[in-house]
Amino acid sequence: QSVLTQPPSVSGAPGQRVTISCTGSSSNIGAGYVVNWYQQLPGTAPRLLIFDNTNRPSGVPDRFSGSQSGTSASLAITGLRAEDEADYYCQSYDSSLSYSGVFGGGTKVTVL
Amino acid sequence: EVQLVQSGVEVKKPGESLKISCKGSGYKFDTYWIAWVRQMPGKGLEWMGIIYPGDSDTRYSPSFQGQVTISADKSTSTAYLQWNGLMASDTATYYCARPVNTGSFDGFDIWGRGTMVIVSS
Numbered sequence: 001q002s003v004l005t006q007p008p009s010v011s012g013a014p015g016q017r018v019t020i021s022c023t024g025s026s027s028n029i030g031a032g033y034v035v036n037w038y039q040q041l042p043g044t045a046p047r048l049l050i051f052d053n054t055n056r057p058s059g060v061p062d063r064f065s066g067s068q069s070g071t072s073a074s075l076a077i078t079g080l081r082a083e084d085e086a087d088y089y090c091q092s093y094d095s096s097l098s099y100s101g102v103f104g105g106g107t108k109v110t111v112l
Numbered sequence: 113e114v115q116l117v118q119s120g121v122e123v124k125k126p127g128e129s130l131k132i133s134c135k136g137s138g139y140k141f142d143t144y145w146i147a148w149v150r151q152m153p154g155k156g157l158e159w160m161g162i163i164y165p166g167d168s169d170t171r172y173s174p175s176f177q178g179q180v181t182i183s184a185d186k187s188t189s190t191a192y193l194q195w196n197g198l199m200a201s202d203t204a205t206y207y208c209a210r211p212v213n214t215g216s217f218d219g220f221d222i223w224g225r226g227t228m229v230i231v232s233s
Contacts, residue, residue: 002156036219038157045226046149046157051212051219089157093217100173101147101159101217 003028003097004090004104011110012080020107022073022090028102030071033093037066037075040087040106049088050075077109085111114138116146116208118224124198124231131194132227134208141189142166143214148182148193151226152204160206162217163191198231205229 005023012018022035029035035053038046048057050066053073065076073092077084090104119133134146148160161172165184172182181194191208205228209220 034218038220040157045207045223046209046220047223048212048219048221051221055219057212057219057221087156091157091159091219097174098171100171101162103149103157103159106156 002105003094003102004092006088006090006104006107008105009108009110011112012077013112014080014082016080017076017078018080018109019077020075020088020090020109022075022092022104024071024073024092024094026071027096028071028092028094029068029073031095033095035066035068035073036091037064037073038089038091039084040089042086046089080111082111085109114210114222116210116222116224118206118208118227121228122230124229126199126231126233128198128231129194129196130198130229131192132206132229134191134193134224136189136191136210139210140214142186144210145215145217146184146191147209147211147220148180148191149207149209150176150204151207157207160193164215165189165191198229200231200233202229203231 037050040046053068142165147162150158160176163170165186184191205226208224210222
């Protein structure tokens with residue numbers, strides 16, 4: 001069971017907006033530790049989409065955006081495209097686990 | 113080009129030892145943390161631990177403390193992940209990753225391609 005909770009799957013039609021939630025607690029997201037988001041295509045290494053809650057690395061389309069409030073964070077994908085079909089993971093740090101990094105369980109995004 | 117190059121596929125028997133590597137290039141290796149992440153077949157990402165090659169400050173996830181050893185050699189710009197007694201449950205792909213900014217724990221934007229470890233009798 002992951003410390004950060006994500007929905008197992010979300011889906012949307014091309015062009016639509018989908019959001020992925022990441023629910024934590026007072027020892028991780030609620031304590032102010034940053035949330036990062038990764039995309040993983042089958043058979044490949046994860047790719048950083050969002051870091052420090054809301055920042056996009058260079059090269060990541062502005063269709064991807066992150067937000068954080070209280071003990072939760074969200075990743076939004078607007079203008080959904082077929083190539084967005086992948087697994088998405090949130091990641092933060094947890095003071096109850098010796099300040100170790102923690103990942104969410106992952107969310108499979110399906111483009112209908 | 114900034115990159116992390118990981119060692120190749122390993123096939124081992126239960127009880128054997130193993131050390132896999134992650135070599136950084138294109139940047140000042142000893143000023144960025146390196147994290148290790150496990151992904152078991154068909155499963156999600158798991159944080160194992162992180163090391164700062166500059167002074168070998170190492171922090172383990174409680175789930176992996178005592179199960180693996182993380183080390184680094186700044187003279188060769190290489191980080192390592194080591195087991196002293198492999199189990200079938202160690203079968204997984206292991207990734208190393210580097211954060212966006214020097215000296216920080218923010219998002220990891222540079223990833224190795226992963227090392228697949230297969231443990232089977």
